[in-house]
Structures are given as C-alpha cells and as structure tokens.
Amino acid sequence: MKNSPSEQMVRDWAAVVAQYAPSTRARVRALAQQHQHALASRFYDSLLSDAAASQLVSHEQVQVRLHASMMRWITDVFADPEDIAPQALVERQIRIGEVHARIDVPVHLVLRGARSLKQGFYALLGAEDESRNDGAAVQLVTQTIDLAMEIMSQTYAHSHERSARADEAYRLLSMVQNASMERERQRAALLDWESAVMYEIAVGEAARLPRMAASEFGLWFRHKGVHAFQGTSEAEAILAAIAHVDEVVQPALEAAQDVEERQRQARELRDHARRMALDLDTLFQKANELEGGRDVLTSLLNRKFLPVVLSKEVAYARERNSQFAVIAIDIDHFKQVNDVHGHEAGDMVLQQFAALLSDSVRGGDYLFRLGGEEFLMLSVDVDEARAVAAAERLRARIAAEVFRLPRDRTMTLTISIGLAMHDGHPDYQRALRRADVALYAAKQRGRNCLVVADQVADKVTAG
Incomplete structure (x- = not known):
C-alpha cells in the first residue's frame, strides 16, 4: 500500500510558506530557478564523494537521468503555492522517499547532500546585496529543505520496515515451499x-x-x-x-x-x-513446513514478494555485473473466456497456463501472478538476445497449446509480451514500468506478439 500525505505534513508545509513575505519567497524562488543546475551539481558531487553512494549510482546515471530530476526538485520545493499546492509537494517528497527505500540509499547520504545544498543557497544569498540579507531568506531555505528531508526520511523508514518484513517472509517461504x-x-x-x-x-x-x-x-x-x-x-x-x-x-x-x-x-x-x-x-x-505467499489458484509467487525479489536481483546484478530481464505477460482476450465459458473454465485455463510457464523457465528464474490474467517472469543471467529468444519460444508454445475446458471442450489462446532488460538503474520500478509500456505496445500492435522496451518510442524516463 502506498504511503499517503498526512494532514499534519500538509499543514506543516503550508505553515512554512505562510511564515515568509511574498518578496522573500520570490527572492529564494528566483535564486533556485537561476542556479538550479549548479545547485543540483553540488548535491550530487557531495553524494558521489561517498564510496557507498557511488556503488548505487554512477556519474553517468547522474548526468543522463538524475540531474534533471534534481533541478526540477530544487525549483519545485520553492514554487509559489498557487503553482504547486502544499499537498502536491508533500506527495512528491513521499514518492522520493519510497524510491530511496527501494534502492536502499542510506538516509545519511541524502541528508549530507541536503546539507551541501543548503550551503550552496547560503553562499548565493550572501553574494547578493547585503542590505537585502535580513536572514529571512536563509530561514526559508533551511526550513523548506529540512521539512522535505523529514518527510522523505519518515516515508523511507516506513517503506524500509515493510520491505524488511516482506524479505523475511519470502526467505522463510522460499526455504520451505x-x-x-x-x-x-x-x-x-x-x-x-x-x-x-x-x-x-x-x-x-x-x-x-x-x-x-x-x-x-x-x-x-x-x-x-x-x-x-x-x-x-x-x-x-x-x-x-x-x-x-x-x-x-x-x-x-x-x-x-x-x-x-x-x-x-x-x-x-x-x-x-x-x-x-x-x-x-x-x-x-x-526447513520446517510453511505455506503462504503464493497465488492460491496457480501456486506462483504473488505480488507481495515482487519488491523483495527485484531488489535482490538488482543488487546481484550490480555486484556481479550481470543482467536480467523483466518480462510482462498478458493473456489476450481473457475476459471472453470467462464471459463465454464461465469462471470455472477461466480458472482451469489459468492453472494450465501457469503450469506451462513453470515448465518453460530455468531453475533460477521467477514467476509471479500479478492478478487476473497478468503474469510476470524474471529471467536471470541473460542478455537481451537470449531473453527475447526465450520469450518468443514461450509465445509460440502458448499459441500452439490446446487448453482444456469443462465438459471436454478445448480452446486456444495467445499472449502479449513486453520485455525490458535491467539497465543498471538502481530503482527496480524503472524496469517494471518499461516492461509495462512494452506490453501495452504489444497490445496496440494487435496482440500475440513480443515488444522489447527499447523498441518503444515513448520510453520511460527515470523518476
């Protein structure tokens, strides 16, 4: 379940804005807009100076994906409330905290970057006409950045706690299932x-x-x-x-x-x-007997353990310089199966489909049923060519299979597939979104086909 902004968080943000005169806010906002590039560079220079942080994100990732996001953040947190409401800003800080938890960025590194960012603002304010340097602008910068860090850190702690519980549950499940x-x-x-x-x-x-x-x-x-x-x-x-x-x-x-x-x-x-x-x-x-964490109908892993598995594979890929593929799979026109043949037939089809999936993967791969007719495969230690070949074999196998229905009836099915390779980004949600975009493209192209994320014009950008 997603974190949502509390009323107190929104009130706190609105209170910070209300404390300062419009002229003070406008002054800080103008500095943020004018120097956003230099301030973002200062933040990441501080972050990447730490060995632990440099293992999570590289200089190339900062330049290509993250620097622009940081520039937007710097201008947004000081935006006029008529342009961006306090609730929307709080929601953004929550989303950022969730990302930090997913990629396991240590909180102290983010706080270090925030400290460097504040120092950059102070230097800019000090370089202006001293007659204008009444201290209010410095307080506004300090309170705004500190409050943003507080919200991110609170979200991080909650998300990390949930992940830890899920990780332990998955460890026990995978040990004894x-x-x-x-x-x-x-x-x-x-x-x-x-x-x-x-x-x-x-x-x-x-x-x-x-x-x-x-x-x-x-x-x-x-x-x-x-x-x-x-x-x-x-x-x-x-x-x-x-x-x-x-x-x-x-x-x-x-x-x-x-x-x-x-x-x-x-x-x-x-x-x-x-x-x-x-x-x-x-x-x-x-190992002792333990059940749970699997989809009741198909016995595949359920969505609960998707963050645990993906986080583990991202860390493994980073440590071993290996690759993995996220393969989103959707049964074409499955609603018609239920509408025409009934839900009993739909359940039989899903069970047979899950069995075919399980028979088509290697020992280290993972299979999830995300809900309804949506499935996800995680193919480990593969390059794009091997992942595409395996996905195409699966698509052809499903199309050739005869599925059994009640009362000795049969039918055939097809699937649409979206495939995305993990591209080194520390947030696994990026690969999931890219696979979803590719799957949507496969549906748009007439179904019963495979689309690779890099072939989709509307690519997903990093958050």
Whole structure:
C-alpha cells in the first residue's frame, strides 16, 4: 500500500510558506530557478564523494537521468503555492522517499547532500546585496529543505520496515515451499551436471566443460537457494564449492595433459559434488513446513514478494555485473473466456497456463501472478538476445497449446509480451514500468506478439 500525505505534513508545509513575505519567497524562488543546475551539481558531487553512494549510482546515471530530476526538485520545493499546492509537494517528497527505500540509499547520504545544498543557497544569498540579507531568506531555505528531508526520511523508514518484513517472509517461504519436492529436483539437477561433465571427460571432450554456476542447480542455488538458506554454514560451503569447481578444478581438468592428472581432478570434482549433495540434504532437513505467499489458484509467487525479489536481483546484478530481464505477460482476450465459458473454465485455463510457464523457465528464474490474467517472469543471467529468444519460444508454445475446458471442450489462446532488460538503474520500478509500456505496445500492435522496451518510442524516463 502506498504511503499517503498526512494532514499534519500538509499543514506543516503550508505553515512554512505562510511564515515568509511574498518578496522573500520570490527572492529564494528566483535564486533556485537561476542556479538550479549548479545547485543540483553540488548535491550530487557531495553524494558521489561517498564510496557507498557511488556503488548505487554512477556519474553517468547522474548526468543522463538524475540531474534533471534534481533541478526540477530544487525549483519545485520553492514554487509559489498557487503553482504547486502544499499537498502536491508533500506527495512528491513521499514518492522520493519510497524510491530511496527501494534502492536502499542510506538516509545519511541524502541528508549530507541536503546539507551541501543548503550551503550552496547560503553562499548565493550572501553574494547578493547585503542590505537585502535580513536572514529571512536563509530561514526559508533551511526550513523548506529540512521539512522535505523529514518527510522523505519518515516515508523511507516506513517503506524500509515493510520491505524488511516482506524479505523475511519470502526467505522463510522460499526455504520451505514444497521442500521435499524441491530437494529431489535440485539433487537431480546436481547429478545431471555431474553426469554431463563426466561424460565429456570420458569421451575426451574436456576442452570446455559445462560450468556449474550456469547449470540448472547453479542458477537455482545462486539466485534462490543462497537467499533461502542465508546465514547457514552449508549454504556458504555450497557457494564456495561452486566457485572453486568452476574457477579451479574444471580449468585444471581442461588443461590436464596426462590421464593420471585428469583422473585426479575428476575425483576432486566428484568429491565436491558429493559434499554439495550432503550439504543440500542438511539444509532441507532444517526447513520446517510453511505455506503462504503464493497465488492460491496457480501456486506462483504473488505480488507481495515482487519488491523483495527485484531488489535482490538488482543488487546481484550490480555486484556481479550481470543482467536480467523483466518480462510482462498478458493473456489476450481473457475476459471472453470467462464471459463465454464461465469462471470455472477461466480458472482451469489459468492453472494450465501457469503450469506451462513453470515448465518453460530455468531453475533460477521467477514467476509471479500479478492478478487476473497478468503474469510476470524474471529471467536471470541473460542478455537481451537470449531473453527475447526465450520469450518468443514461450509465445509460440502458448499459441500452439490446446487448453482444456469443462465438459471436454478445448480452446486456444495467445499472449502479449513486453520485455525490458535491467539497465543498471538502481530503482527496480524503472524496469517494471518499461516492461509495462512494452506490453501495452504489444497490445496496440494487435496482440500475440513480443515488444522489447527499447523498441518503444515513448520510453520511460527515470523518476
């Protein structure tokens, strides 16, 4: 649920404005408009001087997306109340606080930038005719920026608290959901990878062995398992073993010149796989049964955990310099299914559709039912070409599928797809909006097609 402005916040903002003469407000407003570029640069120079902040946003992102937004903010907070009402300004500060919470910008960094911004205003005021420097303008700048920071910080705290609760709930859910089935699936995936490697070695094709991190088991563990079992020694051991096998054991195998060395490295690889299987069993044995957080009809994840998963994948992409795709999916003309065949048929179609989706993704990917006939897929560790190819395969598969209805009836369906690659922006909402815009474009182009966000003329700009 979105934060909304309290009456007290709006009254506080209106009170700050009312304290000062129109001439004082006009003076500050003129300075803000005249020097907005330099003041915005001052804010971001202060922010980017901190190592933690520079990991969240780069100089390029500031120049391309954020600098213009900051300039607008500087002029808007000092706008005439007849142009922008106090309630609208409070709502903007709330939205900014929500963004800061989503991308996990530390509050102290924002406050540091605000302090630098105030100092910039003070210097500009001091450079004017001293006879006009009665202190009222300085107080107006201080109170306005401080109140904006107060509202942002309050919103940030509330949003962060909700995210923390959802994150813990998701961690518990992902740890125990269908635990016994997941354990067998991942044990089988680990065995499949081991068998594939051993076959390559046996037939003398060890020049380039399949890496564990890119296997079904590796994708699942790096993107889901490590989150579900975070903080356990077994999870850390498996993660370290994946890296060791891929970076040390397999390169040594590929470079081995004699049979004895190749056999020794193969035995070490097999030992690592066996220990990982044992650690995996231990992790699942520790998990207790817990249900919830999944869509009742389709058993896919529901909207509740979308922020948790996307935040986690944004952080992962930043740390590993990897990519992921957000794929918005909508069943075409689904309302007609319910209207013509009834809601029982609609539910059957949704269940079959969800099963097809689940059968079409890899172990590390995520599937959500957002509501009605709207679904979302998060495809991890992919570039745009691979993401587009996978989405097109899914579209073709759905179009070719025969869906079963009550009383032995059948029907066919199509889907529209909007795809957006994560472009490095720290706020995951940007990728979601771009995928939604692309999905809307697919609908406008006649449905049963895929549109990539970068192909849409009306691109989403950063907030």
